[in-house]
Structure formats: structure tokens, C-alpha cells
Amino acid sequence: MFTGPLSHARARAHLNATDLHLARGGRPVLTGVDLTVSPGVRLGVAGENGRGKTTLLQVLAGTLVPDAGTVHRSGTLGVAGQEMPIAADRTVGDLIDVELAQVRAVLRAFDEATIALAADHPEAAQAYTDALTAAEAVDAWNADRRVDVSLAALSAVTDRARPLATLSVGQRYRIRLACLLGAGHDLLLLDEPTNHLDADGLDHLTVKLREHPGGVVLVSHDRALLSDVATAILDLDPTIDGRARLYGGGYDGFREAQRAERERWETAHRDQSLERQRLAQDLSAAQNRLSTGWRPVKGTGKHTRATRAPALVRAVHRRQEALDAHVIDVPEPPLRFQMPPLEAPTGATLLRADDVVVRGRFETPCSVLLRGGERLVVTGPNGSGKSSLLAVLAGTLAPDAGTVQRGRGARVGLLAQESPPPTRRRAFEVYEAHAGTEGVGLARLGLLPADTAHRPVTELSIGQRRRLDLALLLAARPQVILLDEPTNHLSTTLVEELTDALATTGAAVVIATHDRRLLRDTAGWPRLRL
Known part of the structure; x- marks a missing residue:
């Protein structure tokens, strides 16, 4: 820790933002953001790509003026934006x-x-x-x-x-x-500071931020950094009232509180939707009685018919009024990722590579044996050949030496690091062409909302295209899932859901990753270091 005058001076570090609002192109980017950063507070900022994380840093730094709200700063300010000075x-x-x-x-x-x-x-x-x-x-x-x-x-x-x-x-x-x-x-504003750092650099950054006696605002997709450094998390992803949420308890406290709030949101929306459905059914039943039920059985007098009809009309009006008065004021909650059932015969060999080599990528012979339900994590520094090995296992790259064999009928799917060149076709059309008639419906996967699925792929963000890539992989119902840096460009929420799903799927799973949190979450999986 810092000692002496430097640490005492940090008492002046203070950053406060109140009710920040900002829109671009008519689209709200920041809505009602409140935060306070004082000495010792390390605030992590989380959210999907495009949720305004970088914009928020620019507002806090004073390089961008919000449409509404105020920012007050005390102390010296250091900013690591995505542009060089x-x-x-x-x-x-x-x-x-x-x-x-x-x-x-x-x-x-x-x-x-x-x-x-x-x-x-x-x-x-x-x-x-x-x-x-x-x-x-x-x-x-x-x-x-x-x-x-x-x-x-x-x-x-x-x-x-x-x-x-x-x-x-x-x-x-x-x-x-x-x-x-x-x-x-006194204050540090950092935008994705882990980009371009190796393991030693990540360790140094983590130590320096934890030692920093002033205040820190940290935008990052690196869940390990957020877990190791952040004392609180500001979540810019959608909420039930549209305002950003501030969670204490560090990253783990954020994940627990976010899950609980998401469940309450889903329950509230479901209850209101079910109540509207009940009111609509009551109205339909009343309308049916009005058209048919008011006619008494044969032989009943005209007076009975005349007195019953007005009561039925009033019942229809009451139910119509009740339905009109019932407004679903809870917005539809965000989608949850739903891994489709992927089964593979337990114990049966699905994929086997013996002494494979790719010259210029990995020279040491490498062997892999995968059976149904088995797990493997491939690690190693940049350039060690992790992506090449996964491509060999997927059959998209021929090895220079060694052999690769698939079990009879075994389906192998690869999520590559980079998305293919985007097309002008709409996302759901690309998915349906890939999935065919037997594939899981795109909506059931919970990866792309309907409005996004109906946009051309060229108009999707990097994160949205990455979600489409994952959907295309799962559409083929693979028995062996090969994932190359699967956390790239995905939100922390989706990564957590995907990690949980991978732990229980019946398919064999191979992950190549540098993601430190994912490595921690899969600590019990066998390792292959290149």
C-alpha cells in the first residue's frame, strides 16, 4: 500500500455523478446514472457492447457533456481511453x-x-x-x-x-x-485496460489497482479483473425501470444480486401477463354467452329472454373495461440463454487425434481423446497453436503429421475466434438455413431478441454476431463442442450462463481460452498445455 503524503493526499479524490442522461441519434445511451467514487472505491462498469460504458467514461472525464445530470470531480484525474493522446x-x-x-x-x-x-x-x-x-x-x-x-x-x-x-x-x-x-x-478512469496484456502484465495491473489509495472507475469485460479488483459494480444492462444499477459486494455480490433482481423482474412480468390472459379469456367467455348463452331453452317465455340479454351485455362491458384497464407496465425482461439438450453416447469415442502436428503452429506432437460428456481445457501463450489444434479437431485444418478420427456419425461443432464475413441476409434467415427443419428454433435459445434477429447480419454489433455464431453452432446439435476463446465480445451475464450450461451438457466440450475467470470456473477440468 502507498504510505506517507501520497496516501493522505488521496483523501481529496472524489467523483460524483447524478442522474446522467445522454442520447445519440435519438437512442437513449445513458438513462438516470448515479454513482459516487471516493478513496478506496474501485467501481467496475459492466454491460453488453453498445450499452454506453465508454460514453460514461467520457462524461465522467469531462470530454463529453451529458444531455442532463451533473458530474463533480475533486483531485487529479488520469484517463486511459481507447484513443491515444x-x-x-x-x-x-x-x-x-x-x-x-x-x-x-x-x-x-x-x-x-x-x-x-x-x-x-x-x-x-x-x-x-x-x-x-x-x-x-x-x-x-x-x-x-x-x-x-x-x-x-x-x-x-x-x-x-x-x-x-x-x-x-x-x-x-x-x-x-x-x-x-x-x-x-487521485482518480483513474480505465477503459478495457487488460487489452494487450500478458499474464504477468495482468498480475501487475491487478496489484497496482488494488493498492491504489484513490478512486478507480474500471470498464472491462475481464471478469477476473472485476472479481479481483472491483469493490462495487455499476451495471448498464437493461433493468425493470430502465435505470442503471449499482451493486456492492464486488463482482460476486453483483452476480448474486443481479440474478435475484432478474428473477423478480421475470416473475412480475409473468404475473401481469397471466392476469391479462385471464381477463381476455373472461371477456371471450362473456362474448360467447352474449351470442349464444342468453337464448333460453325451448318453451321459455319472451320476457325471460328480454331480461337476460341486458345482464349479459353489461357483463361483456365490465370485462372489456377490466381488460382495457389492465396495463402490463413491467417491460419484457431480457432473454436467458437456454442450452438445447445435447446428448452423446457415454463412453463411446467421439473424436481422437494421435500425434498431430501443424508446422509453424505447434511442432510438438499432440494427442486428444474425447468421449461423450468429457471435458478439456487447452491453454498456452499466444502463438502456441491453440486455435490451430481446435481447427484440426474440427476438420477445417489438415495436420502435417498425425491422424484424426471421428466416431461413426459423431457431430463436431467449432466456435471460432472470429465471426465469418457478415451477410446482408437477416440473422434469422441465416440461422434457419443452417438449422434446417430439425434444428432448435432461434427464439428458444435466448440469444437474440426478435427485433435483432430480423436485422441484416451486417447491421449487428460484434457481440450480436458472436451470439449468432453460438446459435449456429448449437443448431447442428453437436456431440463435440469446440470453443475458441468463447468469452470474446460476450456480456458477463451470457458468459456466466454459458459456463453453467457447459458444465452439465451431455456433449463433450473442449475450450481454448486465456480468460482467467473461465479458467478458474473450469479448474476441475483436465488441462492440455501447448
Whole structure:
């Protein structure tokens, strides 16, 4: 933990947003967002792609003005957005200077105050005291050292003369992140900071954020980072009243509370829908009695018929009024993912690979044996050949050595890392063409709502196309499921539902992933490291 003046100064860190509203293109992006971040609070921001997470950070940083609501900030602010602050024709040192500009200014002010004090200028003592306090508040003299430590820990380039144009996007982002971790800001706003980090970099980021004595707002799809770092979660996904939800108890508390709230929402909507259905049935029955039931049996007098008909008419009117008065004011809750039944003969060999090799991808011979219901996690660093191995198992890539055999009639499905090029056909048409007449209906999977399913695939977001990819995989009712980085571009809610479903399906499952939370959730599965 930080000690001394730096930690005491963080008491000034404060960020408050009240009733934020913002729309783009006529579509609400932020609706009634409230949050408070004080020292020691690390707020994770969760939600599907397109729910306004990056927009919220821009509003909190002051680079975007909301349509309504207020934002108040106290203390220094460090922001890691998805745009770089300087052009690629500058150097690593230039980027560091930009990110440490406030530290540099504090040190210049201290130097000037020191010179003035030595010259015995009037009021020099107070100016020196103020400058010293400001420099101690950010531990300015150690800022460059802290940056150097983070540069090394994040495997970032340390040569300050190196032109940024010679670096990859990932390397530039690691430099900028190292600067923010070392600058001593009171408040940090971070947008997907785990992008481009390896395992050591992730560990360093986790430690630095947990040690940070100020406030943190963290937008991330990395469930492990949220689980390890966040003290509270702001959920921007749909709610029963349309407003964002703030949950305490860290990531696990968020998941538990979100599940409970979703169940209450579903119950309320179901109860109102059933009541409307009952009222409609009562009206239909009354209308039937009016058209047929008011006629008495043969031989009954005209007076009886005349007195019964008005009562039946009044009954129809009462039931029509009751139906008109009943409004379903609870919006339809979001879909839940429903894994279709996938069965495979227990103990029967579905897929077998013996000593397979793909030159340039993985050179060490690799063997895999899969029976019904078995599980396997494939791990290894980037470039170790995980995706290539799954492609070999799926039959989309021929090995340079070794053999692959499928059991008779075994169905094997692969969810690749990248979606195929999008088509102008509507999503449900693509699904129906793939599923055929025997496939599970798209609506039953709970992956795409009806309005999304009727849009051309070219108009879908990356996350929505990823959901369609998953639906296409399941439509073939595979007995062996091969998943290559299945958590990419999916919401935390869907990932949790998918993980639960994979644990119980009768199909054999192979997962290749870097996702640390998914690795934790599948800790009991056999491992194959490449």
C-alpha cells in the first residue's frame, strides 16, 4: 500500500455523478446514472457492447457533456481511453511526458518556489510550502521510477527515444497504462485496460489497482479483473425501470444480486401477463354467452329472454373495461440463454487425434481423446497453436503429421475466434438455413431478441454476431463442442450462463481460452498445455 503524503493526499479524490442522461441519434445511451467514487472505491462498469460504458467514461472525464445530470470531480484525474493522446510520429518519451504533464508542472513549480525562497522574495515561504505539499501529494520525485517499474512489469518498451510509429498498438497502450499507474493520480478512469496484456502484465495491473489509495472507475469485460479488483459494480444492462444499477459486494455480490433482481423482474412480468390472459379469456367467455348463452331453452317465455340479454351485455362491458384497464407496465425482461439438450453416447469415442502436428503452429506432437460428456481445457501463450489444434479437431485444418478420427456419425461443432464475413441476409434467415427443419428454433435459445434477429447480419454489433455464431453452432446439435476463446465480445451475464450450461451438457466440450475467470470456473477440468 502507498504510505506517507501520497496516501493522505488521496483523501481529496472524489467523483460524483447524478442522474446522467445522454442520447445519440435519438437512442437513449445513458438513462438516470448515479454513482459516487471516493478513496478506496474501485467501481467496475459492466454491460453488453453498445450499452454506453465508454460514453460514461467520457462524461465522467469531462470530454463529453451529458444531455442532463451533473458530474463533480475533486483531485487529479488520469484517463486511459481507447484513443491515444499523441500522434505516432512522436517518441516513447513524448508519450510519457504527456501522461506525466501534471507531475512535470508540479516539479517546475517546486523548483521555482525553491529559487524564490533562496532569493528571500516576499511570500516565498508560503509559496514554497504550497509547492512542497503539491509535490508530496503525487510523490512527484518518484513518478518516473514508478513508471519505469510498470513499463518493465507490463513488458512495454523502455527506450524513451524509440518512435511510437515503430511500435504495435498494443505496445503503445502498455506504455500509456504504465504512465497512468505511475503518475500518482487521485482518480483513474480505465477503459478495457487488460487489452494487450500478458499474464504477468495482468498480475501487475491487478496489484497496482488494488493498492491504489484513490478512486478507480474500471470498464472491462475481464471478469477476473472485476472479481479481483472491483469493490462495487455499476451495471448498464437493461433493468425493470430502465435505470442503471449499482451493486456492492464486488463482482460476486453483483452476480448474486443481479440474478435475484432478474428473477423478480421475470416473475412480475409473468404475473401481469397471466392476469391479462385471464381477463381476455373472461371477456371471450362473456362474448360467447352474449351470442349464444342468453337464448333460453325451448318453451321459455319472451320476457325471460328480454331480461337476460341486458345482464349479459353489461357483463361483456365490465370485462372489456377490466381488460382495457389492465396495463402490463413491467417491460419484457431480457432473454436467458437456454442450452438445447445435447446428448452423446457415454463412453463411446467421439473424436481422437494421435500425434498431430501443424508446422509453424505447434511442432510438438499432440494427442486428444474425447468421449461423450468429457471435458478439456487447452491453454498456452499466444502463438502456441491453440486455435490451430481446435481447427484440426474440427476438420477445417489438415495436420502435417498425425491422424484424426471421428466416431461413426459423431457431430463436431467449432466456435471460432472470429465471426465469418457478415451477410446482408437477416440473422434469422441465416440461422434457419443452417438449422434446417430439425434444428432448435432461434427464439428458444435466448440469444437474440426478435427485433435483432430480423436485422441484416451486417447491421449487428460484434457481440450480436458472436451470439449468432453460438446459435449456429448449437443448431447442428453437436456431440463435440469446440470453443475458441468463447468469452470474446460476450456480456458477463451470457458468459456466466454459458459456463453453467457447459458444465452439465451431455456433449463433450473442449475450450481454448486465456480468460482467467473461465479458467478458474473450469479448474476441475483436465488441462492440455501447448
